[in-house]
Every structure is written in structure tokens, then in C-alpha cells.
């Protein structure tokens with residue numbers, strides 16, 4: 413009863429504000445959506461949710477945890493993730509449920525009335541115009557704590573708010589001047605959070621963005637791969653992707669303020685793994701195909717190799733590395749050996765391979781926790797995350813069922829929050845048949861990639877965000 417009353421009231425309010433129809437006998441004159449110039453959430457949008465949705469998505473035991481009874485609740489999303497992404501109606505789940513759901517428009521498959529096509533299009537228009545509230549505010553406009561995630565096959569950067577853990581924006585690269593297949597690969601954020609940088613494998617560029625998702629500058633760099641941000645100097649280092657055949661034998665050094673590039677010729681091929689130490693003194697990188705580690709002493713010449721260290725033993729595929737918070741140890745992932753190599757770099761002129769830790773199959777992107785006690789690494793072929801104790805140098809456990817069904821399906825990139833409370837892992841979920849099945853069949857979303865959120869207190873999966881195709885590199889910024 414309350415619901416009907418509310419509906420009548422909002423319908424009345426709506427019609428009085430947009431001008432009453434001449435036919436005074438009609439109690440609820442149909443709204444002419446094409447005549448609405450400025451959308452007002454309370455007047456035009458909420459009444460649709462009240463009519464079709466809040467019987468199940470109301471305050472009392474809302475279906476999927478999604479409450480559609482106010483703008484604030486709507487933008488909070490469901491227990492799984494966001495319902496809408498401002499400006500991106502095509503990837504907003506709420507609209508996809510009405511237009512792409514395999515069993516027909518939702519909640520029609522539950523035998524309930526559904527918005528007609530004009531009402532649905534109107535909801536799409538509202539989302540496309542920024543899903544604003546009555547004060548014209550865009551959801552999460554000022555959200556500071558963000559995760560930036562590349563979707564390599566979709567050409568989209570997904571921005572996730574790490575407080576609420578929902579997607580708050582999509583940056584569609586082809587809509588801002590890049591190609592149809594730009595292949596965003598890796599991302600880093602400026603230490604103060606003002607700017608972020610993304611490497612585009614397809615377009616052969618490194619692009620600089622501001623916090624409002626606007627392009628500020630770019631440099632050409634063929635087969636751009638992993639990125640490493642210098643913690644104090646105005647420098648950004650860029651390696652080459654492993655996904656293209658003949659890549660230049662160089663490492664890129666970009667001056668961030670001017671976005672100008674200097675290239676370093678290398679005595680070995682395929683620089684891939686790349687890390688800057690915390691003190692800002694050394695940049696360390698290695699070759700994907702040769703067992704060699706090199707350093708650049710940024711106090712000497714930021715574009716010249718200082719030390720070259722040959723790693724003894726069999727041939728390895730060194731994918732990525734990370735350095736301990738005290739800058740003494742490097743953990744380097746060796747894909748072929750299913751190991752993390754432990755390298756002592758406390759004296760950068762005397763680099764030593766000291767140990768190795770067995771992990772899962774195809775370990776890729778290791779990261780130290782901020783206290784240095786643990787290293788997390790995604791095992792791309794085992795569909796798990798290894799947790800390594802750095803004092804005993806042993807794998808403590810593997811997180812995940814191992815069959816991909818829990819969202820850990822071909823884990824790729826990994827970051828840890830500055831507080832150390834969460835690990836975020838991107839998952840490709842690209843193989844056919846897919847390992848992870850998205851919660852709704854929306855026609856073409858079987859291969860949706862995921863971001864798995866792991867709580868480091870329990871080492872368990874807290875949330876699985878379904879994003880776009882082939883998520884790869886990611887970066888976090890938290891105040």
C-alpha cells in the first residue's frame with residue numbers, strides 16, 4: 413500500500429513539474445520522455461524504480477542486496493558490485509538486466525512487469541548523462557581512493573572505488589582518440605595521486621591522465637609494457653610487452669612533467685620485469701628470455717645501466733618482480749620453474765641469488781605486504797594466489813579453489829593496498845570454456861574478467877567484481 417501511495421505521489425509530482433496533460437480525466441498521464449530536457453532523479457527516474465523494482469529491491473531484504481529506493485542506495489550497488497557506471501550505459505548491469513538478460517528483460521523472467529522500451533531507453537539516457545542526483549552530482553565524483561584497472565581486450569580502463577569496492581567509471585579509449593584495439597596493459601599512479609599513466613600495447617604509447625580521466629600528454633613507445641614510477645624524481649620507466657614478437661632492445665625513461673622520452677639501448681633483449689626501489693636510488697629490471705638482472709643508479713645517470721647480474725642456473729622466464737620495503741630483497745617470478753627467486757640486493761653492486769620458493773604454476777606478479785612479512789603472487793595457470801612467508805621463505809598457503817569458479821581464473825596483475833588490508837587481483841578468465849561463470853547470462857559476457865578482492869586478515873575472497881575483457885595491469889592509490 414505504501415508503495416502504491418508513493419508511486420501516485422511521485423507520478424503526480426512528476427506530471428505537475430513537466431506540465432500536466434490536457435486530458436484531465438486521466439489520473440496518471442503517460443510521461444512523454446522525449447520532452448524531458450533536464451532529467452531530475454526524484455521526478456523522472458525514482459518513480460520508474462518504485463513502479464517496477466522496489467517490491468523486491470526495497471529496504472526489506474533487498475534482492476541481491478541491491479536497494480533501488482534512493483539514489484544513494486542505488487549507487488552503493490548490490491552485495492556483488494555496482495548496478496550502474498556513470499556515463500557507461502552499455503556496461504551498466506542495471507541496464508544490461510533490462511536489455512541483454514538471456515531469459516528476457518528482468519524482472520520479466522520472474523513474471524513481473526518490466527519497463528517498456530521507451531522507459532528503458534530513458535534509464536539508459538540518465539546513466540549516459542552521468543546518473544546524476546537531484547543536485548546534478550555524478551556518483552563518486554570526488555572519490556579519492558581508487559583502483560585503476562586495464563581491460564586489455566576491451567580497450568577500457570575500469571576505475572574502482574576501494575572504499576565501496578564498486579566500479580565508478582569506465583574510460584573507453586576508442587572514444588577519446590585511441591584505436592579500436594589499443595590494448596591497455598599496465599598502469600601506475602603518481603605518488604600524490606594527481607596523475608596516472610597507462611601503457612598501450614596496441615597503439616604503442618604511454619598516456620598520461622589526470623584525476624578527471626582527461627588525457628594530459630602521451631609519448632610513442634612501440635610495444636609498451638610494464639611501467640615503474642620513480643618514487644621521488646620526475647621519471648617513469650617503461651619496458652616492453654611479452655605479447656609481441658620483435659620488440660626493440662630498449663628501455664624507456666619518460667620525464668613525466670614534459671612527457672618526453674629517452675631510450676636506453678640494452679645489451680640484452682626483452683626487458684620485461686621492472687621495479688623502482690623505495691629509496692628512489694635504483695631501478696631494477698630483467699629480461700624475459702635471458703637470465704639477467706640489471707640496475708640503473710638514478711643518482712648517477714638515470715639512463716645508463718649501472719650493474720648487470722647474470723642469474724645462474726637453467727633458462728627461466730622472468731615475468732615480474734617486487735622489492736622488499738627495506739630495499740634489501742627482490743622476489744622475482746620464474747614462470748617456467750614455478751618459483752619465486754629470492755635475490756639479495758642490499759648491496760646493489762653485489763647482487764646475489766640467495767634462495768627460491770616453490771609456488772603454483774606460472775607465477776606472475778609478486779607483491780610484498782607493506783610490513784614486508786609476506787609476498788602474494790597470482791599463479792596464472794593454477795588459478796590460485798600463493799602467500800609466501802618471507803622470514804621462513806616458504807609458501808604458507810594457496811588461496812582459491814584452483815578451478816577458477818571462485819573468480820580466480822587466470823590471475824594476472826596484483827596489488828596490495830597501502831594499509832596492507834586488501835589484495836586486489838585481476839583475472840583474465842579468457843580460456844574457453846571459461847573457468848568463471850558470471851552471475852548473469854548477458855549474451856556476450858561469458859569471458860568477463862574479474863577483480864578478486866582478498867582480505868589479508870583471513871586470506872579469503874571477500875568480493876568478485878566482474879569487469880570487462882582481459883583485465884591485466886592495475887594500480888592503487890589510497891590517501
Ligand code: HEC
Nearest residue numbers: 464465468475476478490492493495505506509519522524
Ligand atoms: C520479483 C522480484 C524482482 C523485481 C520486481 C526486480 N528484481 Fe532485480 N533481482 C531480483 C532477484 C531475485 C535478483 C538476484 C539475481 C537473480 O535471481 O536474477 C535480482 C537481481 C538484480 C540485479 C543484479 C544484481 C547483481 O549485482 O547481481 C539488478 C541490477 C536488478 N536486479 C535490477 C532490477 C531492476 C532495475 C528492477 C526493476 C526494473 C528489478 N531488478 C526488479 C528480483 C527482482
